[in-house]
Amino acid sequence: MSKTVAVVLALLSLMLFPTTSKAQLLPSGNVYAGVAEADSVDVVNRLSFRGWDGSAEAFPFHRFAYLGIVLDGSGIYRSGVWQYNFVLGPRVSKNFGKWRVFVHATGGIQETRSSGASFHPVIEDFGGGVDRKLPFKNFSWRLQFDYVHSHLLSANQNDIRGSTGPVWRF
Helix, strand or coil, rough: CCCCHHHHHHHHHHCCHHHHHHHHCCCCCCEEEEEEEEEECCCCCCCEEEEEEEEEEEECCCCCCCCEEEEEEEEEEEECCEEEEEEEEEEEEEECCCEEEEEEEEEEEEEEECCCCCCCCCCEEEEEEEEEECCCCEEEEEEEEEEEEEEECEEEEEEEEEEEEEEEEC
16 A cells, blocks of 8 residues: 555544544545546547545535535556546535535646656546435445546646445435
8 A cells, every 4th residue: 555545544534533532523524435437538548447436525614514625536547557646625515305416626636657657747626426315324325427637748638537336424
């Protein structure tokens, strides 16, 4: 496990679980973990990837219950290429019965490893999706789509990612 992943997991666990003073840093929110498929288009190549996507969302503004802050991480892979994305930003959502529709605009950093080289461009991630409540208490199923844009070495890279998986609400 890379040091970056270890740090992100440590921060998430500190935020999500009560501390010794019985105070929880995130009074309400959700955690998502799912599988992902991605299509990446750089200057001349179109590549398909498979991997994972996960996020933690908090609703820190009681007055604006529809506005959340999301921390999202993903890893997508193909033979000889690994790509990790870590982004942070606002998410706006609206509930319609058992459905929750959301959109987000986030920014962060990408780590791409290919042929022994490692690149770290800044990225923008725009996306949205829908959660459907499950019969199990505090659980939903998510379908999410993202457009990820990066610019590195005078070239643009445009990724489209779709992911799905369970959501735990607290």
